[in-house]
Amino acid sequence: MLVDGKWIENWQPVQKADKDGRFVRQTSSFRNWITPDGTPGPTGTGGFKAEPGRYRLYVALICPWASRALIARKLKGLERMIPVTVVNPTLTDQGWQFGGFPGAGEDLLFGSRYMHQIYTRADPAFTGRATVPVLWDTAQNVMVNNESADILRMFDTAFEHLVPSDLRLYPADLAAEIDDLNPRLYNLLNNGVYKAGFASSQTAYDEAMDGVFAMLDALEGQLTGDFLFGNRLTETDIRAFVTLIRFDAAYHGLFKTNRRSIKDYPRLSGYLERIINLPGVRETVDMDHILRGYYSIKALNPNGIVPKAPDHVVDLLRY
Secondary structure (H helix, E strand, O other): OEEOOEEOOOOOOOOOEOOOOOEOOOOOOOEOOOEOOOOOOOOOOOOOEOOOOOEEEEEOOOOHHHHHHHHHHHHOOOOOOOOEEEOOOOOEOOEOEOOOOOOOOOOOOOOOOEHHHHHHHHOOOOOEOOOOOEEEEOOOOEEEEOOHHHHHHHHHHOOOOOOOOOOOOOOHHHHHHHHHHHHHHHHHHHOHHHHHHOOOOHHHHHHHHHHHHHHHHHHHHHOOOOEOEEOEOOHHHHHHHHHHHHHHHHHHHHOOOOOOOHHHOHHHHHHHHHHHOOOOOHHHOOHHHHHHHHOOOOOOOOOOOOOOOOHHHHHHHOO
């Protein structure tokens, strides 16, 4: 945890809870947008023009929020436009660390050891948790954005004039339906599994657990086509996928969301298979990072024992 730019205590999974023991997630602080011509986006300031090689994306493969950005980058063909740095999945006392694990990279821009040093480079007086994803502007040497929902949308359109695509993740004719489902999906499922896992009261856990499975039941019922809105993939499918692919391997056991498994939902199981088989998506899922990362959370797994992934998850991820 950074306070006024100083690291003051060992990393903890829960920095804030409400009076009833409910996990409260930190709000993202950097909200600028890359746009085709550098004009301001919906939040923040302007000056961030879409240009090849100008921006770097910092991610953790364990993290569902970072994986949203990685999947959008793949599906929109932006790999050459936006290089990526992957952090170590094992959470240290100072949070995300660079290098030291297969598939994790060093910080090529600044030689930082920890992600929180990127944050203090962006804001020497930053207070809060050093989260991923982070989008960094190498031209101005500033942090553009650390909100995955924003990054997902800017990747959909900002580079379209440089890398044309037939895929639109936030199409205008589905915008109202997407905007209606996204907040419920986030509250009950994406963040709901965390609210169950990090609950500090029985009431908070029970409430979160009910919400998680209410949303899974609702998604199962909504899947009458290939994707959540018929046969067109949208950003909402990416938002759902990143939680569903981690569910049986991590959340079901470690976060105690064990009423049912995703494999118990026939439509959701087929849905996972369809998305994982989209070009490039499988490359964004590293089950070793996911298991190592989640099971390194000492508050939930003090002995550090890392289980094997369930057989059906391993089979799903095979080429």
